[in-house]
Amino acid sequence: RKEVEQDPGPFNVPEGATVAFNCTYSNSASQSFFWYRQDCRKEPKLLMSVYSSGNEDGRFTAQLNRASQYISLLIRDSKLSDSATYLCVVTRATSGGSYIPTFGRGTSLIVHP
Amino acid sequence: DADVTQTPRNRITKTGKRIMLECSQTKGHDRMYWYRQDPGLGLQLIYYSFDVKDINKGEISDGYSVSRQAQAKFSLSLESAIPNQTALYFCATSDTRDSSTDTQYFGPGTRLTVL
Numbered sequence: 001r002k003e004v005e006q007d008p009g010p011f012n013v014p015e016g017a018t019v020a021f022n023c024t025y026s027n028s029a030s031q032s033f034f035w036y037r038q039d040c041r042k043e044p045k046l047l048m049s050v051y052s053s054g055n056e057d058g059r060f061t062a063q064l065n066r067a068s069q070y071i072s073l074l075i076r077d078s079k080l081s082d083s084a085t086y087l088c089v090v091t092r093a094t095s096g097g098s099y100i101p102t103f104g105r106g107t108s109l110i111v112h113p
Numbered sequence: 114d115a116d117v118t119q120t121p122r123n124r125i126t127k128t129g130k131r132i133m134l135e136c137s138q139t140k141g142h143d144r145m146y147w148y149r150q151d152p153g154l155g156l157q158l159i160y161y162s163f164d165v166k167d168i169n170k171g172e173i174s175d176g177y178s179v180s181r182q183a184q185a186k187f188s189l190s191l192e193s194a195i196p197n198q199t200a201l202y203f204c205a206t207s208d209t210r211d212s213s214t215d216t217q218y219f220g221p222g223t224r225l226t227v228l
Contacts, residue, residue: 008153034217043203043219044156088154091215098163100171100216103148105155 003027005089008068010108013020017078021107024070024089031099033064033071034042036087044087078111085109116140119204127228132191134223136204139144144207145187145219146217147171147179149200162187163209194227201225 006023013019020078025033033050048055050062050071061074071090075082117138126132136145143164148156148171158171160179168181176198180188191198204220 034216036217041222042199044217045219049216050132077222087218094169096169099215100146100158100161101215102158103156105153 001045002105003092004088004104006088006104006107008105008107010110011111012110013078015078015080015111015113017111018074018076019078019109020074021073021086021088021102021109022070023090023107024068024071025088025090025102026069027090027092028066028069030090030092032091034101035060035062035071035073036089036103038085038087040084044103047086049077064092075109078109080111080113083109083111116227117204117206117218117220119223121226122221125226125228126194128193128195130194132194132225134166134189134202134204134225136187136189136220138185138204138206138218138220140206140208140218141184142206142208142218143184144209145181146205146207147177147187148203148205149173149198150203151188151200157203159189172180191225191227194225196227199227201224205208 035047036044037047038044059076063072085106091099146161147159202223205217
């Protein structure tokens with residue numbers, strides 16, 4: 001089982017729709033969780049960190065469920081500019097006690113007029 | 114100017130050639146990473162470095178080597194390139210002082226094609 005799993009999509013939604021992505025992770029000792037956004041052939045950029053209490057940034061809401069080992073991203077009122085690939089990132093411990101990131105394969109979102 | 118730069122941005126080479134990809138950062142971060150991205154496979158960690166004297170293998174280090182020449186520079190080498198190393202390569206940095214998020218900041222990527 002891959003450490004971080006995402007549905008690759010694509011999710012094809014009309015403008016204004018609400019869309020949700022889930023991401024599951026296999027290592028129960030994972031420490032930190034993030035969503036990154038990647039536009040076609042561009043570098044990934046941090047969208048938001050994911051906290052145990054859940055967090056919201058404008059139209060975006062992220063949730064963490066440690067018991068079930070998944071994180072989610074909810075996008076409300078989708079815009080054409082939200083079309084991108086959304087990468088789930090989970091940090092895992094190294095043998096030296098530090099944490100390094102593991103990326104999911106990404107979920108593709110296409111928002112159409 | 115970009116905080117994380119990569120050179121070259123595009124490179125086409127032949128099997129067996131030695132290739133070096135370079136990464137520089139002006140963010141003052143101590144941690145640097147090299148990833149490769151293949152279509153549909155997400156980013157895979159090749160090597161990472163937490164400071165100049167600390168270099169570690171990632172998930173897919175075979176066929177690659179790295180050099181951390183200074184805090185701001187981290188180079189990736191392919192000693193003898195092969196076609197399945199054709200991919201998009203990203204360098205990234207992060208800051209141990211930002212322990213609450215450990216946000217990764219990526220360079221623009223290098224598109225490498227090995228014929």
